[in-house]
Amino acid sequence: MTTHPATATTAASELRLMEGSAAIAESAILAGCRFFAGYPMSPFTPLLENMARALPAAGGVCINCESEIEGANMVLGAASTGARAATGSCGQGIALMQETIAEAALNETPLVVFNMARNQQDYFQATRGGGWGDYRTIALAPKDVPEAVEHTQLLFHLADRYRVPTLLYGDPLIAQTRVGVRLRRLEFGDLPPKDWALDGARGGTGRSRQTWTWAMGKATNPGPGPDGQWKRIAAKFDEIARTEQRSEQRYIEDADTVVVAFGSAAKFVEYVVDELRAEGHRIGWFRPITLWPFPSAALAEATRGARRVLVFELNAGQMIDDVRQYVHDRSTVQFIGGVSISDTGLAFGALLDAPEVRARILAALPATAGTGGTSAERSL
Amino acid sequence: MTRMRSIGHFGADEFALMINGIGGQGVQLIGKTLTQAATAEGKHAMLAADYGGEMRGGPSKVSVVIGSAPLRALPVLPSADAAIIANDKFGGAVPDRLRPGALLLLNSSIVDPARAGTAHRVVAVEATAIAAALGASQASGFVLLGAFNALTGLVAEQSLVDAMISLLPPYRRQHAETNTRALRTGAEVVAGAAVGAGR
Numbered sequence: 001m002t003t004h005p006a007t008a009t010t011a012a013s014e015l016r017l018m019e020g021s022a023a024i025a026e027s028a029i030l031a032g033c034r035f036f037a038g039y040p041m042s043p044f045t046p047l048l049e050n051m052a053r054a055l056p057a058a059g060g061v062c063i064n065c066e067s068e069i070e071g072a073n074m075v076l077g078a079a080s081t082g083a084r085a086a087t088g089s090c091g092q093g094i095a096l097m098q099e100t101i102a103e104a105a106l107n108e109t110p111l112v113v114f115n116m117a118r119n120q121q122d123y124f125q126a127t128r129g130g131g132w133g134d135y136r137t138i139a140l141a142p143k144d145v146p147e148a149v150e151h152t153q154l155l156f157h158l159a160d161r162y163r164v165p166t167l168l169y170g171d172p173l174i175a176q177t178r179v180g181v182r183l184r185r186l187e188f189g190d191l192p193p194k195d196w197a198l199d200g201a202r203g204g205t206g207r208s209r210q211t212w213t214w215a216m217g218k219a220t221n222p223g224p225g226p227d228g229q230w231k232r233i234a235a236k237f238d239e240i241a242r243t244e245q246r247s248e249q250r251y252i253e254d255a256d257t258v259v260v261a262f263g264s265a266a267k268f269v270e271y272v273v274d275e276l277r278a279e280g281h282r283i284g285w286f287r288p289i290t291l292w293p294f295p296s297a298a299l300a301e302a303t304r305g306a307r308r309v310l311v312f313e314l315n316a317g318q319m320i321d322d323v324r325q326y327v328h329d330r331s332t333v334q335f336i337g338g339v340s341i342s343d344t345g346l347a348f349g350a351l352l353d354a355p356e357v358r359a360r361i362l363a364a365l366p367a368t369a370g371t372g373g374t375s376a377e378r379s380l
Numbered sequence: 381m382t383r384m385r386s387i388g389h390f391g392a393d394e395f396a397l398m399i400n401g402i403g404g405q406g407v408q409l410i411g412k413t414l415t416q417a418a419t420a421e422g423k424h425a426m427l428a429a430d431y432g433g434e435m436r437g438g439p440s441k442v443s444v445v446i447g448s449a450p451l452r453a454l455p456v457l458p459s460a461d462a463a464i465i466a467n468d469k470f471g472g473a474v475p476d477r478l479r480p481g482a483l484l485l486l487n488s489s490i491v492d493p494a495r496a497g498t499a500h501r502v503v504a505v506e507a508t509a510i511a512a513a514l515g516a517s518q519a520s521g522f523v524l525l526g527a528f529n530a531l532t533g534l535v536a537e538q539s540l541v542d543a544m545i546s547l548l549p550p551y552r553r554q555h556a557e558t559n560t561r562a563l564r565t566g567a568e569v570v571a572g573a574a575v576g577a578g579r
Contacts, residue, residue, distance in 0.1 A: 015424070017419040173428070177427070177428050264455075271458075
């Protein structure tokens, strides 16, 4: 079985009203995902349900497992045969999968994890991982459903390109909002052959292959061993950190204030910054699209002229660690986010709202900033 | 045909509607129907739902944004150009974020129009009573949607009918005819009161 990307099939597609979870599921199938396993947990559940409905018709398999640990390990097994395979969950469920994610990183099995998070408190576990060893997880944080559809396909590509686990950082708004989307297969370039994949004694090459975190090989055919394997993997993650940074920014050129946010929160920041710009504030925004690798060089450059770098995230302060590490001047960094959870516990709370974001940004600006002051005052 | 007004953002040609009610009134379904109808007409549309775990009687809200270009609107609306209040038990008769002068369509079988004040363009429709008279008490939401669409002209009436039918699961197909009558009756009772989406 080959799962290498086919040649481009980018015929024009119509605008379809789809719930985010359904759009992500169909995008994953378009990317060639043929195995999905997971355990229900809101707001991830609708993605699992959509996969259960759509994958069999596409010739794939979806399994509703007994636990997240089981699901992640089934995906590890399917992916080791070369299939494009994915799992997902959120919060605690992703935490349960971390041992498997670490194994996949260290034994170089490409797979995709859909973290349809309840909020932004999974930043650390998305970017650092809870597993052991010298690895990171490529993590993409879309700001809305159309971008999540695109990221879904990019994550399968990056997983295969580098033989690593990759992660989508979704949230309740992305999972549940319905918007018009155009679904089509996206192409991101050629990929190396999966000549490492287990292909069976019959029908395949018949050659014995080994997928092992320690890479010690066999008595007759020794591998590089843990020292060689883990040095090589560490170097691979260094390369990814250099080459796969993605970010977006606006109004940076003359901004005194730069607001940094990711995922859905960045969409709210973008909206409020547009308002404040129209009112005369010298303010811009910066959005990491890859949470790991964090867009370090772009952030340093974007904050070169800033007097204030405001970090808005829906947690007690996680991404702010990365912002402090890479910002042009650490003394300019202020936290304006916070923990904010809905009454159900399953979604964002009241802080993810344009008036709230606006109030937090304005509270961090000096009193003379904006339309109230003269141009001379504004330039102070 | 349709004039859509900005929701206040930099010329964005987007129209934002909030629908409030309680679980069981079809609030989610009419939001979905309008969004599906707009999408089928080639417009850009977004639907953001907000409801609890209760099947019936709990708060049920939905926001719909329709535009002619990719939308800039947020899934949590900072302001709205119109509101439909099917029941005011949870959100009150006037949503906080409704723009002054906006269209406020009330189900006056349940919501007392006197509670709506004078800051908005209030249109009252006895939706629950009309639906009951049609022999389809579950279709009060479609009465409101038919009235709202006749007032604003956001989509063609037939697009709403088509969208409603496309969203019915197979075991609810028997409701297509009464739902269609509910949509059309809602439009008839506000005939002559059209306010357009551009006011």
